[in-house]
Amino acid sequence: MRILFFAGKGGVGKSTMAAAAAWQLAQQYxxxxxxxxxxxxxxxxxxxxxxxxxHRFTDSLYLKEIDLQxxxxxxxxxxxxxxxxxxxxxxxxxxxxxxxxLQYSPGIEEYALLTSIExxxxxxxxxxxxxxxxxxxxxxxxxxxxxRVTVTWIExxxxxxxxxxxxxxTIVKVRGCEKEETVLKYNPEDDEVLKRLNKMNDNxxxxxxxxxxxxxxxxxxxxxxxxxxRESQRLIQGLQDLNLRxxxxxxxxxxxxxxPMAEQVERSIRNLVPSVPLQxxxxxxxxxxxxxxxxxxxxxxxxxxx
Amino acid sequence: MGFAIFSYLRxxxxxxxxSHRESAIALTVMEMQELENIFALLxxxxxxxxxxxxxxxxxxxxxxxxKELQILNxxxxxxxxxLAEMCGSLGID
Numbered sequence: 001m002r003i004l005f006f007a008g009k010g011g012v013g014k015s016t017m018a019a020a021a022a023w024q025l026a027q028q029y030x031x032x033x034x035x036x037x038x039x040x041x042x043x044x045x046x047x048x049x050x051x052x053x054x055h056r057f058t059d060s061l062y063l064k065e066i067d068l069q070x071x072x073x074x075x076x077x078x079x080x081x082x083x084x085x086x087x088x089x090x091x092x093x094x095x096x097x098x099x100x101x102l103q104y105s106p107g108i109e110e111y112a113l114l115t116s117i118e119x120x121x122x123x124x125x126x127x128x129x130x131x132x133x134x135x136x137x138x139x140x141x142x143x144x145x146x147x148r149v150t151v152t153w154i155e156x157x158x159x160x161x162x163x164x165x166x167x168x169x170t171i172v173k174v175r176g177c178e179k180e181e182t183v184l185k186y187n188p189e190d191d192e193v194l195k196r197l198n199k200m201n202d203n204x205x206x207x208x209x210x211x212x213x214x215x216x217x218x219x220x221x222x223x224x225x226x227x228x229x230r231e232s233q234r235l236i237q238g239l240q241d242l243n244l245r246x247x248x249x250x251x252x253x254x255x256x257x258x259x260p261m262a263e264q265v266e267r268s269i270r271n272l273v274p275s276v277p278l279q280x281x282x283x284x285x286x287x288x289x290x291x292x293x294x295x296x297x298x299x300x301x302x303x304x305x306x
Numbered sequence: 307m308g309f310a311i312f313s314y315l316r317x318x319x320x321x322x323x324x325s326h327r328e329s330a331i332a333l334t335v336m337e338m339q340e341l342e343n344i345f346a347l348l349x350x351x352x353x354x355x356x357x358x359x360x361x362x363x364x365x366x367x368x369x370x371x372x373k374e375l376q377i378l379n380x381x382x383x384x385x386x387x388x389l390a391e392m393c394g395s396l397g398i399d
Contacts, residue, residue, distance in 0.1 A: 075362075076365070108361060108362060108365075110360075111360065111361070111362040146360060149360060150359070150360050150363060153359040153360065153363055154363070156348070157345065157348065157349065157359075157363075160341055160344060160345045160348070161345060163341055164338060164341045164342055164345060167334050167335075167337055167338035167341065168338060170331065170334050171331050171334055171335055171338065174327050174330055174331045174334075175327055175328075175331065176327075192370045193367055193370045193371070196366060196367060196370070197367070200363070200366065
């Protein structure tokens with residue numbers, strides 16, 4: 001199974017290029033295209049209504065839009081339920097509802113994105129290709145960096161937790177079983193905090209190895225303009241820092257008028273990543289109007305270099 | 307009478323035993339409490355303006371952190387006289 005992330009500045013045509021690539025790949029392989037962008041337009045491109053469920057478009061092409069708000073809420077609801085059951089006595093005072101404020105915690109959206117990617121990769125092994133249409137650069141880099149940042153935190157916290165358990169074990173052995181501390185868990189297998197940390201560590205390590213593996217690549221979409229160039233340069237730098245492989249560059253919306261600028265932008269980007277193949281895609285004016293043409297069916301073959 | 311003396315002696319020996327055991331592990335107990343304090347502070351430090359880990363990590367572990375939160379709270383109360391606390395724990399008069 002191969003995984004492709006379409007990334008780039010907002011409005012450069014990531015979704016259209018991802019849809020086009022998925023459509024072209026689906027002529028030979030089984031493909032799932034997943035939109036992670038909170039401002040979805042995958043359904044608009046394929047002219048179907050998608051609601052956080054896998055939709056069969058053809059026998060070999062499936063579409064999905066991730067509902068981040070719904071996922072954030074369901075994750076937090078699970079945590080709120082655990083808290084409410086831990087502090088069950090609050091139910092007698094009808095105060096357990098106070099925990100519902102947790103649903104406004106910042107940073108949960110990136111977590112929901114990451115969990116969606118992890119679940120998709122884990123559960124959709126029957127597909128030959130999974131194509132992810134990502135949100136604009138800032139959010140994409142943040143959630144792609146999240147596994148590594150999280151693993152660093154988890155590793156430090158595990159070290160401290162193990163030390164705490166060692167100390168507790170020593171104390172219990174010296175004291176015997178009389179004091180308050182003896183009711184605490186001191187075996188690593190019994191400690192709920194360490195168990196959760198270990199489980200999260202396993203999940204994120206496997207996600208990192210998939211993201212950094214040979215089967216995963218990022219496709220950078222850009223336009224022939226200076227703003228797009230600057231953001232692409234930042235994205236390339238960010239991907240290099242995260243050890244993620246750049247598989248293809250797509251210069252989208254090229255016209256006869258902007259060709260000199262397109263070539264200049266391409267040169268600047270190729271200086272950074274000389275070995276990555278580049279594909280030019282012309283602006284098809286018919287696609288921008290509601291002419292009934294299929295937005296995903298573009299004349300250029302963008303998958304030949306993948 | 308004899309039974310009472312033996313019982314009394316046994317109590318004294320038990321007290322001596324506990325006292326020796328306690329003094330042997332006093333430093334370990336202090337270390338453990340400090341580690342628990344650090345663990346809670348790292349995880350929930352955003353409350354006092356420290357850089358925090360990804361929010362979901364804290365949210366995920368929060369239901370099991372009751373004891374650490376109590377220690378954090380107690381530490382905050384004792385923070386005004388940490389020197390006395392350290393001297394007390396290390397047996398320095």
